[in-house]
Structures are given as structure tokens and as C-alpha cells.
């Protein structure tokens with residue numbers, strides 16, 4: 001059995017011993033594939049280090065997070081592009097729009113999102129979308145680029161059934177994380193109407209820890225609690241959840 005965490009910031013852990021503990025706990029839970037979304041130029045270097053240390057397990061992405069978009073976003077995207085020029089990356093992410101933390105930057109967030117979608121299309125890679133309180137704004141940008149080349153993951157999907165179907169129709173998978181284990185999220189009801197063929201698993205560690213660790217620092221090994229929740233929703237065993245969601249992740253990332 002192989003489980004895949006399609007979205008983890010495990011590279012923020014700078015203590016090598018703690019990191020080794022996290023990696024070991026993943027392996028103990030059959031979590032053998034970790035995909036690393038980038039945030040800004042500083043974190044891109046942290047991702048490199050982790051991929052060099054665990055090349056068979058850790059896979060890099062590159063991109064500028066919407067909460068890191070500043071007036072000089074073009075320069076920072078260029079720096080990130082230059083940084084990964086000789087490296088293997090598997091997606092452009094995480095990119096998107098976040099109106100929870102800052103509405104004043106909507107214009108530049110939208111522009112940075114669009115520029116990075118164009119980058120993904122030019123290099124034929126999927127995108128990993130961060131969308132917080134910004135569904136309409138994100139869809140508006142995406143629809144301008146909708147074609148067979150546009151694909152990827154709606155990371156930390158917490159929307160309703162209409163939004164889920166809209167994302168799937170545009171060629172996206174839904175990244176399901178710890179929120180699905182929260183009692184009042186309603187995400188379990190949405191998922192009960194969505195085929196597993198459109199789902200991938202993620203922790204978004206160190207954020208959004210699933211029950212029973214809610215409110216504590218998250219780590220990739222807790223993916224098992226998200227996978228177990230899906231066994232209840234879909235009434236299939238863990239091996240089946242692992243098989244389908246890992247197969248989906250391979251289709252997206254090409255590895």
C-alpha cells in the first residue's frame with residue numbers, strides 16, 4: 001500500500017532529527033510520496049535541501065503563494081524560475097488567490113496567478129491552486145485559460161457541491177485534507193456525491209491538523225487520519241483509498 005501526501009510543507013522543519021522522525025513516521029504509515037508546494041524564493045531553497053536528502057520520496061513544486069504576492073511579484077517569480085531551471089519540478093504551486101488574509105492585493109494576486117498559469121502551460125505542468133474566500137475570482141482567471149492543458153489540484157478543497165463540480169469540469173482534482181475530519185465542515189456530505197476518481201489526499205502540514213490532532217502542529221504522517229475518514233465516507237477499505245488516490249496523484253504529477 002502506498003499513500004501520497006500531495007501537499008506538505010514538511011521542509012519548514014529545519015531540525016534534522018525532528019525531520020527524520022517525521023519521515024520515519026510517514027514510512028510506518030505507508031506514506032511514501034510527499035509533494036512539496038512552494039511559497040516564496042526563501043522556501044524554494046528549503047525544498048531543494050529536502051529533495052536532495054530524500055530523492056525517492058520528496059518531489060518539488062515551484063511557485064509564488066498568493067499571500068506572498070507583493071508589488072515586486074514579477075521579479076520574485078523570475079527568481080523562482082531561475083532557481084529551479086536545472087531542477088526537476090512536478091507542478092507550479094502553490095498559486096492562486098487568498099482574500100481571507102488580504103483583500104487589498106487582489107489585483108496583483110490575480111496578475112501573479114495568471115502569469116504562473118501561463119508558466120505552467122509553457123512547461124506543460126499541472127498547477128496546485130490555493131483558493132481561500134476567492135472561488136469566483138479564481139474561476140474567473142481559470143476560465144480564461146481553460147483547455148486540455150489546464151489541469152491540477154484545488155488544494156485544501158472545502159467548497160460546496162457546485163464548486164466541486166465546476167473544478168472537476170475544468171480538469172481539476174480536489175485536494176482533501178484535515179478539514180474533512182472536522183465535525184461541522186460538511187465536506188463529508190459533499191464528498192459523498194463526488195467519485196474517488198477526482199480526489200487526492202493532502203495534509204498541508206504544518207497547518208490544519210486532522211482530528212484527533214486538531215489545533216496542534218500537523219505532520220505528513222497524520223495523512224492516515226484523513227485516509228481513514230475517507231474509508232467511512234466511501235465505504236471502502238484503506239488499501240482501496242490508497243490505490244485510487246495515489247493513482248490519481250500519478251496522473252496529475254506524472255510520477
Ligand SMILES: [Zn+2]
Nearest residue numbers: 007037094204
Ligand atoms: Zn500549502
